[in-house]
Amino acid sequence: MADPVTLATDAPDTGTARAALAGFWSDFRRNRGAVIGLAVIGLLVLVALFAPLLAPHDPTQQYRDALLLPPVWETGGRGAYLLGTDALGRDILSRLIFGARYSLLIGLMVVTIALTGGIAIGLVSGYFGGWIDTLIMRVMDVILAFPSLLLALVLVAILGPGLTNAMIAIALVLQPHFARLARASVMSEKTREYVVAARIAGASPLRLMVWTILPNCLAPLIVQGTLSFSTAILDAAALGFLGLGAQPPTPEWGTMLADAREFILRAWWVVTFPGLAILITVLAINLCGDGLRDALDPRLKRS
Amino acid sequence: MLRYLLGKLAVLVPTFFGITVVAFGFVRVLPGDPIMLMAGERGLTPERHAQLMAQYGFDRPLWQQYLSYLGDLLRGDLGTSLVTHRPVTEDFLTFFPATMELGLCAMALAICIGLPLGVLAAVKRGSWFEQISMSAALVGYSMPIFWWGLLMIILFSGTLGWTPVSGRISLMYYFPQVTGFMLIDSLISGQAGAFRSAVQHLILPSVVLATIPTAVIARQSRSAMLEVLSEDFVRTARAKGLGPALVVGRHALRNALIPVVTVIGLQVGSLMAGAILTETIFSWPGIGKWIVDSISKRDYPVVQGGLLVIAVVVMIVNLIVDLLYAVINPRIRHG
Numbered sequence: 001m002a003d004p005v006t007l008a009t010d011a012p013d014t015g016t017a018r019a020a021l022a023g024f025w026s027d028f029r030r031n032r033g034a035v036i037g038l039a040v041i042g043l044l045v046l047v048a049l050f051a052p053l054l055a056p057h058d059p060t061q062q063y064r065d066a067l068l069l070p071p072v073w074e075t076g077g078r079g080a081y082l083l084g085t086d087a088l089g090r091d092i093l094s095r096l097i098f099g100a101r102y103s104l105l106i107g108l109m110v111v112t113i114a115l116t117g118g119i120a121i122g123l124v125s126g127y128f129g130g131w132i133d134t135l136i137m138r139v140m141d142v143i144l145a146f147p148s149l150l151l152a153l154v155l156v157a158i159l160g161p162g163l164t165n166a167m168i169a170i171a172l173v174l175q176p177h178f179a180r181l182a183r184a185s186v187m188s189e190k191t192r193e194y195v196v197a198a199r200i201a202g203a204s205p206l207r208l209m210v211w212t213i214l215p216n217c218l219a220p221l222i223v224q225g226t227l228s229f230s231t232a233i234l235d236a237a238a239l240g241f242l243g244l245g246a247q248p249p250t251p252e253w254g255t256m257l258a259d260a261r262e263f264i265l266r267a268w269w270v271v272t273f274p275g276l277a278i279l280i281t282v283l284a285i286n287l288c289g290d291g292l293r294d295a296l297d298p299r300l301k302r303s
Numbered sequence: 304m305l306r307y308l309l310g311k312l313a314v315l316v317p318t319f320f321g322i323t324v325v326a327f328g329f330v331r332v333l334p335g336d337p338i339m340l341m342a343g344e345r346g347l348t349p350e351r352h353a354q355l356m357a358q359y360g361f362d363r364p365l366w367q368q369y370l371s372y373l374g375d376l377l378r379g380d381l382g383t384s385l386v387t388h389r390p391v392t393e394d395f396l397t398f399f400p401a402t403m404e405l406g407l408c409a410m411a412l413a414i415c416i417g418l419p420l421g422v423l424a425a426v427k428r429g430s431w432f433e434q435i436s437m438s439a440a441l442v443g444y445s446m447p448i449f450w451w452g453l454l455m456i457i458l459f460s461g462t463l464g465w466t467p468v469s470g471r472i473s474l475m476y477y478f479p480q481v482t483g484f485m486l487i488d489s490l491i492s493g494q495a496g497a498f499r500s501a502v503q504h505l506i507l508p509s510v511v512l513a514t515i516p517t518a519v520i521a522r523q524s525r526s527a528m529l530e531v532l533s534e535d536f537v538r539t540a541r542a543k544g545l546g547p548a549l550v551v552g553r554h555a556l557r558n559a560l561i562p563v564v565t566v567i568g569l570q571v572g573s574l575m576a577g578a579i580l581t582e583t584i585f586s587w588p589g590i591g592k593w594i595v596d597s598i599s600k601r602d603y604p605v606v607q608g609g610l611l612v613i614a615v616v617v618m619i620v621n622l623i624v625d626l627l628y629a630v631i632n633p634r635i636r637h638g
Contacts, residue, residue: 033441138317138321139321141317141318141321142318142321142322142324142325145318145321145322145614145617146322146325146572146610146617147573147575147579147613147614147617148572148573148576149576149579149580150575150576150579150594150610150613151610153579153594153595153598154329154598154606157598157606158329158332158333234445237447237449238449238580242579242580242595243599244598254447254449257450257453261453264456264461265456265460265461268457271450271457272454272457274450275450275451275453275454276450278447278450279442279446279450282445282446282447283441283442283445286441286444286445287441290441
């Protein structure tokens with residue numbers, strides 16, 4: 001027999017969960033852009049997973065006889081280096097393929113950290129209210145008062161340049177958005193009858209927060225998570241571009257652009273392809289995010 | 304209105320103190336003590352080190368240091384740059400007009416393009432125009448602008464040779480700074496070609512910086528307009544026999560503008576973030592480049608001061624936007 005708490009918590013959902021999922025999928029599928037975005041993301045994941053098999057060369061191998069070779073379709077290009085080589089003779093295509101690993105990893109790590117932290121903070125803030133809430137929200141206001149990239153820059157300057165620190169900094173900067181969303185949802189949910197029922201049934205505050213309230217606040221958080229995924233990739237690339245993110249010779253796309261800056265007027269391909277990779281990835285995620293938002297929560301409008 | 308203003312200030316004051324704590328704490332959490340950071344690689348004798356610690360007050364308790372930091376702030380003293388040995392406030396005032404000029408131009412561009420685009424997309428719902436403009440907006444929204452800037456340089460400066468690669472004006476022109484705005488100063492100077500040169504330097508960075516705000520404004524004004532167009536009073540206006548231009552321009556637009564103004568205000572923060580990248584790419588001598596350079600030179604007083612000032616500027620702009628919002632939307636004012 002299920003205990004009354006579980007009953008009170010799960011009753012509205014269990015029976016309709018599968019139907020809700022099917023409804024969500026049919027909404028999502030109707031959005032052509034979102035499906036394309038999802039397909040591109042799937043492809044990128046495959047590329048990242050099988051990078052060593054797909055890449056024609058080692059991404060850090062320097063071919064001294066092939067410096068700044070143009071792509072194969074330009075005069076002077078060679079079939080061995082489809083998208084050309086950079087100033088150190090490294091194959092750009094191979095670097096891009098391995099770069100997909102970094103970008104997806106960055107997005108995943110940053111969103112995981114920011115989402116977990118933000119949910120925890122938002123739950124506590126919204127559930128307890130009072131001075132705890134005021135204090136937490138004022139701290140979030142302070143973080144949000146700084147332009148995000150600037151704060152991330154300064155945090156990395158404190159922690160020291162590098163990919164891990166860049167991810168921590170970006171996660172910290174993005175986290176208040178999740179905290180605010182989680183708090184707002186909790187505040188609107190916590191006076192609902194099912195929560196009151198669970199409380200009367202004797203559920204502890206922790207159980208109430210995590211098992212009763214949280215599942216009903218997830219929709220906006222998932223949408224925000226998708227959108228933050230693209231912000232994380234963009235910001236990490238920007239930090240790499242400014243020399244504070246991943247360090248050379250890491251084949252991270254932003255770092256590749258930083259290396260390429262001095263050659264922009266001589267070798268367009270070293271600049272064009274890494275940026276295109278960033279744009280396509282971010283665009284695919286944003287397309288998907290738009291579709292998710294429309295399907296999950298039509299009220300949550302993005303600007 | 305006064306109560307609304309006071310309510311806003313009640314939130315801003317603690318935020319301001321939070322910002323000062325962050326800026327104050329920044330130098331203290333760096334590894335090594337501030338004097339060692341200032342000395343850099345040269346090293347110091349222990350006596351000199353102790354003397355400097357006392358001179359700068361770093362040997363006092365942390366709360367005393369914070370209070371004197373606040374005191375300095377109130378007097379407009381943000382410390383002295385380790386590299387230029389000039390007051391940070393002075394450096395800031397030198398670089399700020401460049402960022403202001405760039406930011407204002409970018410914002411003007413973004414509004415002039417984004418707003419009509421979004422409104423038209425909503426009015427012509429389902430047309431190819433909506434499809435194309437909203438696709439373009441999504442691409443703009445997803446754009447890594449540091450790459451976009453480099454592409455523009457390749458195309459317009461490299462291949463076509465239309466615009467210069469960097470700086471604010473050609474070095475052949477020299478005139479006194481009156482307003483700090485190159486466009487205005489070059490006009491005042493009366494030198495032939497100076498204004499033209501200033502425009503040529505400004506145009507690419509403005510376009511690059513405007514990219515994301517344009518996209519955001521277009522998307523927001525489309526969805527705001529769509530919402531308003533479906534409301535009863537618009538239907539009534541149409542039923543009265545008003546022409547489409549009048550319905551959209553007079554009745555719908557005014558109400559759709561309210562959320563758009565908020566979004567425009569929110570762009571100021573991201574404009575600052577964009578300025579960091581744009582100024583770095585175009586060697587634009589503004590505060591974005593100033594901060595990035597200071598970080599790489601480990602000029603911590605500048606980073607500390609810049610962080611504070613930028614946050615305060617963004618905060619003030621947001622306050623102004625909030626007030627503007629209350630002016631155009633009576634429901635907020637009296638709510």
